[in-house]
Amino acid sequence: MEDSKVSWFQTASQRLTWLSQRQAVLAENIANADTPDYKARDVQSFEDYLNAPAARRGEVAVDYTGTSWGSSIDGNNVVVEEQAILAAETAGQYRLAARLYRKGHELMAIAAGSK
Template identity: 45%
Template sequence: MKLDTISFFNLASDRMQWLAARQKVLAENIANADTPNYRARDVTDFESFLEKSNSGTRAAGGAQQEVTVETVRAGGAWDSSLDGNDVTLEQQSVMASENAEQYRLATNLYRKAYQLLNAASGKE
């Protein structure tokens, strides 16, 4: 059974790719917390990512696409230092924790759906 032809699995896979890209951007923010004039970044929302990937950028045959998530200046920074850096470690830590929890949820949903399909097909 080809799981990539079932839209739920495509959506879950896209969500996990988006969350991985967001985690990378959050890690870059934390790594640059002491860099003068560094501005915190975030990725565009998941809906924008889906619109872009559904507008024909997905490879033919359902092949895995290269993840291109646009980064934007993070809005709502909690604080800014005198050197112009607006990365707040507490804020980035909260965002990274929320991101990790969403990733765990997506992987658990993917795994459960896969187990359900295997049980339904008698393959367990």
């Protein structure tokens, strides 16, 4: 990502997109916790997302991920507790990013004299 053309609002918007897509992937993992041979997935890191040309189109790469929590006999490696922790962390990060984005807009309104 070229720093000279980076907008704070654009980066914040991309972060919100990345977080919402990660939450969807984690929810899909949880939904398939009892599906035989289902492999847990996760999105690419936010840094990789920002550096990928697809980020300009809002596309987040999804790949299979290993787990240190183990797997079941049927080949499913989704551990609901692990996915729930990741989902809670992602939700917290989304709330923080949304608040920062909103505060940025409020600061712009104050600077423009509309508040």
